[in-house]
Amino acid sequence: SNSYMRDAVNNIPGPPALPLLGCIKDFWKFKPKTLLATLSSMFGEYGNLFRMWIFNRLIIMSADIEFTEQILASTTHITKVSTYDMLHQWLGNGLLTSHGKKWHSRRKIITPTFHFKILEEFLEIFDRQSTILLECLEEKADGQSIIDVHPYMSLFTLDVIVETAMGIQVNAQVNKTNEYILAVKEMTELMAMRFIRSHLKNEILFTILHPSKKLRQSKLIQIMHNFTKKVIEERRSLLEQKSHSLYQEETNEAGCKKRSALLDVLLQATNDGQPLSNEDIREEVDTFMFEGHDTAASALSFMLYLLSRHPRAQKKILAEVEQVYGDGEKSFTLMNLNELKYTECVIKESLRLYPPVPIFGRQVKEDFEYKHSSLGNGIIPANSELYILMGILLRDPKRYPNPCEFLPERYETVDEKFGMSSSPFSAGPRNCIGQKFVMYELKMCLLKIIKTYELLPLGEEVCPLPNIVMTSENGMQLGLRKRRVLNV
Numbered sequence: 001s002n003s004y005m006r007d008a009v010n011n012i013p014g015p016p017a018l019p020l021l022g023c024i025k026d027f028w029k030f031k032p033k034t035l036l037a038t039l040s041s042m043f044g045e046y047g048n049l050f051r052m053w054i055f056n057r058l059i060i061m062s063a064d065i066e067f068t069e070q071i072l073a074s075t076t077h078i079t080k081v082s083t084y085d086m087l088h089q090w091l092g093n094g095l096l097t098s099h100g101k102k103w104h105s106r107r108k109i110i111t112p113t114f115h116f117k118i119l120e121e122f123l124e125i126f127d128r129q130s131t132i133l134l135e136c137l138e139e140k141a142d143g144q145s146i147i148d149v150h151p152y153m154s155l156f157t158l159d160v161i162v163e164t165a166m167g168i169q170v171n172a173q174v175n176k177t178n179e180y181i182l183a184v185k186e187m188t189e190l191m192a193m194r195f196i197r198s199h200l201k202n203e204i205l206f207t208i209l210h211p212s213k214k215l216r217q218s219k220l221i222q223i224m225h226n227f228t229k230k231v232i233e234e235r236r237s238l239l240e241q242k243s244h245s246l247y248q249e250e251t252n253e254a255g256c257k258k259r260s261a262l263l264d265v266l267l268q269a270t271n272d273g274q275p276l277s278n279e280d281i282r283e284e285v286d287t288f289m290f291e292g293h294d295t296a297a298s299a300l301s302f303m304l305y306l307l308s309r310h311p312r313a314q315k316k317i318l319a320e321v322e323q324v325y326g327d328g329e330k331s332f333t334l335m336n337l338n339e340l341k342y343t344e345c346v347i348k349e350s351l352r353l354y355p356p357v358p359i360f361g362r363q364v365k366e367d368f369e370y371k372h373s374s375l376g377n378g379i380i381p382a383n384s385e386l387y388i389l390m391g392i393l394l395r396d397p398k399r400y401p402n403p404c405e406f407l408p409e410r411y412e413t414v415d416e417k418f419g420m421s422s423s424p425f426s427a428g429p430r431n432c433i434g435q436k437f438v439m440y441e442l443k444m445c446l447l448k449i450i451k452t453y454e455l456l457p458l459g460e461e462v463c464p465l466p467n468i469v470m471t472s473e474n475g476m477q478l479g480l481r482k483r484r485v486l487n488v
């Protein structure tokens, strides 16, 4: 009951709550552009763990290290907050949004799709798509033009995720009019808009207030579902044919060796002896399309932006790449990519400053008992919503001296010792399943860009905007100049 909830969080400070309305006054202050700054000052005022009542909703905000470690480690509290409900019609109950038994069995099935042997096969895709990216950037690489790199990175990461997840090529970077790709992009933007205007997360309010946008959304979902369904059906019949003709060479029309895609693992998987249905698989493929492109594009764009403002870091990456790969045509392996330690520090530092998923949450379904927090021990009662402010935890001055500065070297010494509350990929049972995949994707793309282009500090500073995925209101602007020696 409500009074039980009130008593349980008696020990947790927060803004004054009016009868019935709660902290609605403070809640209205939340604006996307200033959200992290507002929350940051509220943490300053109330401490690293505070509560807000919005009508009868109890909201807990955490930038508390101990508390966050415990909630992320929990195998019980793994239900997502309702923020993702608006993704439901598109993604169904895919891995990102599902919970309970369904989530458990899916997570078990999907984990092997990111096995290192499969990742190793993906390196060729990362490599080839990065080369296309370099060609697309070339027209602007005159040393003067101001370039917002985000749209380029977005098409690159879309091409990568389509090819790795579905095993097909849509060439979005070159052929910019692909209907499916345009639908994914438009849908992602629509979701960001609904996320910013908080009341539009509600499907009914959205339908009433924006009927034409709602129609458009349905149309986009139809385009995307038709596309993924077709790919899945074709791939399934291809797999069935293959299993009937054992001696058939695994090559496609062009004579290239056929590579497995994440989709193949899903098609071959069984759940309690039953194969997954096409609809089950569609949810997961669509989830990869959403989670796997916008996040990576955000990470890459902020990374390039930061490097354009830090020429010394560019030089260090360049030196490291030359040391590992020399001038020759050495091909990429997981092992030699692992040798790029400084490049990895740059990626981590960039993810720390601009985490692509700065806020995520849990719906607390049963009482959560915590210990040793900044408030000592206590209980978060069932039915509360709990938000983890990763964007703020990653700028905690006690762990990261000069928290707002770009200092990749800090990761040469600190790294993982901070544990669960320091990962931009979240941690524990519901951490990011694509984390290794994306680290290699980012590394490969970054090193190829740095080898080819010098990044110049042109254009405006970023204005970070924590949508579902972190973005910048004015894009991520920089200049590019071709380096003299080119051998990528």
Ligand code: HEM
Binding pocket: 080, 095, 096, 097, 107, 287, 288, 291, 292, 293, 295, 296, 299, 355, 356, 357, 360, 361, 424, 425, 426, 429, 430, 431, 432, 433, 434, 435, 437, 438
């Ligand atoms: C730099 C890029 C990325 C970052 C920072 C990131 C971060 C995250 C975070 C913080 C979560 C937890 C979200 C929550 O609890 O609400 C998550 C979940 C997830 N991510 Fe990523 N992600 C990235 C890239 C990717 C990629 C490339 C893929 C797919 C290939 C992917 C697939 C997923 C999936 C499927 C989940 C849900 C896992 C589950 O609930 O079991 N992510 N990611």
